[in-house]
Amino acid sequence: MKKQLETFISQSLATLQTQNILAADLNPSVHIERTRDVAHGDFATNIALILAKSAKTNPRQLAEQIIAALPVNEAILKVEIAGAGFINFFMNPNAQYQVIADIQAAGEKFGLSQIGAGKKVQVEFVSANPTGPLHVGHGRGAAYGSVVGNLLIATGFDVHREYYVNDAGRQMDILATSVWLRYLEASGETFIFPSNAYRGEYVRDIAQKLIDQHSKKFARSSEIVFANLPLDEPEGGDKEIYIDALISRAKELLNADYRVVFDTGLNDILGDIKDDLAEFGTTYNQWFSERSLMDDGSIDKALAVLKSNNYLYEKDGAIWFKSSELGDEKDRVVIRDNGQPTYFASDIAYHWNKLERGFDVLIDIWGADHHGYIPRVKAALIALGADATKLNVLLVQFASLWRGEEKVSMSTRSGEFVTLRELRDEVGKDAARFFYVMRRSEQHMDFDLELAKSKSNENPVFYVQYAHARVCSVFRTHGEKGFTQDITLGMANLAELNAEHETVLLTTLARYPEVIERAATQYEPHLLINYLRELATDFHTYYNAHQFLVENDTLRNARLNLITSVRQVLANGLTLLGISAPEAM
RNA sequence: GCGCUUGUAGCUCAACUGGAUAGAGCACCGACCUUCUAAGUCGGGGGUCGCAGGUUCGAGUCCUGCCAAGCGCACCA
Known part of the structure; x- marks a missing residue:
């Protein structure tokens, strides 16, 4: 209905353009709002206020001309000009029942749209280092990312969800070394555990698995392991230098076996993360390995392009990227003086890879503490000659x-x-x-x-789920009382739903597709939550004000069709959120 | 110091992206169960939209400057 009104207004404006009342080159975006106050009708637009200046007329006069050129439609009862020049639409009350038929026809597909037109969107989220279990901070990114993905699918985008696995790099080396040291401890060696190593209990668990699978194969005496190392921080040294020295020592002593220790840690933790997310209702199309970018030469290739585009230089033994020329605060190192690429180097290759895979839009969901990272990634894409505007970074606060x-x-x-x-x-x-x-x-x-x-009215989750369960409960009682639902009879008598509570509910139901569209395009799932709370409130209010299972067959079946629609929309919304819609509570 | 984000009722948060009288939930006060689940509903009080300017028909929303909080400013990820 909202969309239809927008079309009508656009047609009217086009007419005015042919009459030279409006400039022909004008391309206004028509915006229809639902009114807050019933006195303003059902819908309103401020288009006359916006266009008045360029039309060199006053808003109310322009509004009159727009209305005059409006196509005739029986759904529109009357159109008024109000205030400074708002155009208010009053809809024919009979039109409000259409939503019940729409919901009944579409079922679980009600609210879906095709505004995405099959555009390819990649959503990358969580992507936590596999150095330990996910914590509650990751949970927000997981929930947010998966719902944004669901919303985009619901609006016709071709969504690809991805988790970038940082299975290379220094943090993983620290983990591997931590695992090995715990393994040595469990094998009977005694030493002081490094201050910068991973201390979580899960590291011991992984070490135990190594023992179970490989016995004492990786054991070395602590004298050899700790010989001639720099001091750790508690002893007055530098914890970073100390742990790096231990990593080198581990690689040296274990040779090819280092990779076994490393991969055991990686696979164990990554497996745990995958299970954790799956149980949380968050799924992925792909788990993208950082290591693969090194192995297949993607990083070298990206750096070569940066170099040929004249964005790299050498300083202090390291290779730097001139990100400061492209909006970043300062230049960034891509190859350390020890020859190792930085995390940023892999991220350049990764984002380039994403665009090369043909995605129209890239959505990165990051913790807000990484916000300073955005300019350098965009700078890199520009320097590679790629379209950096396709990259959309959404930040999630703690x-x-x-x-x-x-x-x-x-x-x-x-x-x-x-x-x-x-x-x-x-x-x-x-x-x-x-x-x-x-x-x-x-x-x-x-x-x-x-x-x-808490299982109380204070808890919004239960509040919304309870509304759904309540509808189901009504139908259980309905059967117990020996009634049989007659959907067709109800549909033929929807006009009996003329109580104010029913009108409110019908309007709220009709808003659902608009909410989905907006929540999806703005990447704002909270709008859907707010909507479901409103719908639940409208339903609970209705429930308390009216008896549904009345003797009157036409009224009863009309009401049953209405609450069936409520149940459907609640279920659809909860499904998009990845939340269950219980039939009983 | 510089940058990003945030600042709305006692508390937690909305506000259709510049629209009409800024709304919910907690909390507080007072009503409603012989009824399809009271895990519910109804009513009431509660506001200098951080502060000060500016832009225009119109600002919580935009621009500038302050104030406050969080985060960031690595050859970590």
Whole structure:
């Protein structure tokens, strides 16, 4: 209906253009809004206010001309000019029932659209280093990314979800070394564990698996392992230099076996991450390996192009990229003085690879702490001669965990962080997903564990799910009372749904496709959450105000068709969020 | 110091991207269960949209300057 009005207005404007009332080269974007106040009708547009200046007339006069040129349509009851020049549309009340037929016909497809027109979109999200289990910070990115993906699919985009696996690089070497040291400890060696190594309990578990599978194959005496190393930080040294020296020592002593230790750690943790995300309802089309970019020469190739485009230079033994010439704060190292490419070098190759795969839009979902990284990636794409405007980086702020009034402290340093798995175990998948996407992603959010668990009206998850369960419950009672639903009879008598609560509900239902479209194109899943809360409220209010299972056959069946539509839309929305729509609670 | 993000009711957050009288939920006060699930509903009070300017028919929304919070400013990822 909204779309239809937009078309009508556009037609009217085109007419005015042929009459030279409006300039022919004008290409206005018509924007129709739902009104906030019933006195303003059902829909309104400010188009006359926007165009008045260029038409060299006053808004109200232009509004009159627009209305005069409007096509006649029986769905429009009347059109008024209000305020400074708003055009208000009052729709024919009979038109409001159409939505029930639409929902019934489309079913679970109601709300889907084709505005994406099959455009290829890649959504990359989470992509946490496989150096440990996912924590609650990753959870927000996982929930947000998967819902954004669902919304884009729902609006006709061709979506490819991807997790970039950082299976190369220094952090992974630190993990591999940490695993090996725990392995040595478990084999009976004693030494002081490095301050910069991974200390989590899971590292010991992986070490134990190594022992189970390979016995003492990788054991070396601690005298040999720690001979002639620089000092660790607690002893007055540098923890980074110390751990790097240990990594070199591990590679030296283990030779080819280093890769076995490394891969055991990688595969164990990555497997855990995959299981974790799958249980959280977050799935991927592809797990993209950083190492593969090194192995197939993609990094060398990207750097060669940068070099031939004159964006690389050497300084202090390292190779630098002139990102400062393309909007970044300073130049960035791509090859360290030790000859190793930086993480940034692989990321250049990775983003280039994404574009070469033919995606029309790239969406990267990052933690907000990585925001400073955006200019250099865009700079790299420009320097490669690629289209950097295709890259869209969405930032997700951290969530603070609360237990009622008490803030849950989290410190990565001590290894005492709350994992996503712990969160899921405590509050469940549905509540976790709902809470994560309840707020705009750039908004810092407080996540109250007590609230997420509570089975009360304070908890918005239960509130929405309860609305769905309630409709199902009505139908159970309906059967118990010996009624048989007659959908056709209900459809023929929808006009009996003339109570104010019913009108409100019909309007809310009709808004659903608009909400999906907006939530998708703006990448704002919280709009869908807000909508579902409103729909649930409208339904609960209706439920309390009217009895559905009345004796009157026509009215009863009309009402049943209405609440069936409510159930359908609630289920559709919850499905997009990856949240269950329970039939009973 | 520079950059990014944020600042709206006591608290947590919305506000259709520049529109009409800024809205919800908690919390607080007061009503509603012999009824299709009270995990629900109804009513009430509560606001200098961080502050100050500017842009225009019109600003919570845009521009400038301050103030405050978070994050970032590696040859880590």
